[in-house]
Amino acid sequence: MKITNIIPYPINVGSGSQLIVKIETDSGLYGWGASGLSGRELAVVGAIEHYKPLLIGKNPMQIGAIWQDLYRGQYFEGGRVLTAAISAIDIALYDLKGKALDVPVYELLGGKQRDFVPCFASVRFSSLDELMEHSKKMVKNGWDMLRLAPAEFETLGNTNPYKFEPRESIAIIADWVTALRKEVGTKITIGIDYHTRLTIPETYSFIKRMPEGTLDFIEEPIRDENPGAYKELRKLINVPFAIGEEFSSKWQFLPFLEENITQYARIDVCNVGGITEAMKVASLAESHYIDLMPHNPLGPICTAATIHLAAACPNFSWLEEVNTGAHVTTNDPKFYPKQPKLDGPRYPVSDIPGLGVEVDEEFVRQQEFKQVEIPRLRRNDGSFTNW
Numbered sequence: 001m002k003i004t005n006i007i008p009y010p011i012n013v014g015s016g017s018q019l020i021v022k023i024e025t026d027s028g029l030y031g032w033g034a035s036g037l038s039g040r041e042l043a044v045v046g047a048i049e050h051y052k053p054l055l056i057g058k059n060p061m062q063i064g065a066i067w068q069d070l071y072r073g074q075y076f077e078g079g080r081v082l083t084a085a086i087s088a089i090d091i092a093l094y095d096l097k098g099k100a101l102d103v104p105v106y107e108l109l110g111g112k113q114r115d116f117v118p119c120f121a122s123v124r125f126s127s128l129d130e131l132m133e134h135s136k137k138m139v140k141n142g143w144d145m146l147r148l149a150p151a152e153f154e155t156l157g158n159t160n161p162y163k164f165e166p167r168e169s170i171a172i173i174a175d176w177v178t179a180l181r182k183e184v185g186t187k188i189t190i191g192i193d194y195h196t197r198l199t200i201p202e203t204y205s206f207i208k209r210m211p212e213g214t215l216d217f218i219e220e221p222i223r224d225e226n227p228g229a230y231k232e233l234r235k236l237i238n239v240p241f242a243i244g245e246e247f248s249s250k251w252q253f254l255p256f257l258e259e260n261i262t263q264y265a266r267i268d269v270c271n272v273g274g275i276t277e278a279m280k281v282a283s284l285a286e287s288h289y290i291d292l293m294p295h296n297p298l299g300p301i302c303t304a305a306t307i308h309l310a311a312a313c314p315n316f317s318w319l320e321e322v323n324t325g326a327h328v329t330t331n332d333p334k335f336y337p338k339q340p341k342l343d344g345p346r347y348p349v350s351d352i353p354g355l356g357v358e359v360d361e362e363f364v365r366q367q368e369f370k371q372v373e374i375p376r377l378r379r380n381d382g383s384f385t386n387w
């Protein structure tokens, strides 16, 4: 079997954008993958076009060798754009190989280690009422892990939707999360994602404004380029960290795992280098008793690839699930007629050969792609801050 074509499709699904990639072969079999570099899909399309002539004619079954060639076959290796492209290609090759061997992808990774994949609900909110209402609804529906994502503007009562002032936010959110813990009790796991919008002292103040035990973890309160900054933060607070959704190789994970900086690995299979690289990060994490808590805001291909990864890894906590309410739609069946389906707060592990996802390519071809930009947040003094 030989690769004959690779086609990138940037698409708009719900309020976001996705880049899905199809690899075709001379056997008629094909595989689907997805890239995780949200908002910069066209840069990844460019990287895939660079890789296309290197892939055509190759044996698609040699996934590990192809990964090495794509990652190391240039002097300036790595980086988020190239690795997002490699991720999509790698996932598509796993889908293809599963179909070729008539087995689900988890069988290619050592077999199934769990019967289903537990998920956490992403709870977005812009008022205390909304936080309580959404959280209680989730708990009633069986979700026992709530990962809170405070809205970036409404929380502050600002009329300007692009304002975010960290100390105003943490004062309010600390009170609201304390109230939520009282409401839902101790059986529910509560984490919060501050989306790299805080500094070290702001994170300290946020945590210290809540009683001990309010939060079970805090996800990426500060930016992740500098592992030393997280080490400094660790001296000030004792809440576990969940870090890693932007990492684009095992080498980026290395200091965070080797030096026990993070307590959960927020791996994104569509950014880290595909299933090939994710399995290596999972092993590194396992040696430090660190569980994977995969990032999964994209669409059904990322979800399916992560379900197979989760099925085959012993060290796993929860998979991120965003399609639990009205806020987002990343799994539109018009694009994805076959896709993983939630069973309460968990995903069953699919036994369909490959990933178990199908794309309506004709429908995808008819769509016109529009670049989606993330909001640009400003502090009260007009300076830039992270979305």
Ligand SMILES: [Mg+2]
Pocket (backbone or CB within 6 Å): 193, 195, 219, 220, 245
């Ligand atoms: Mg996050």
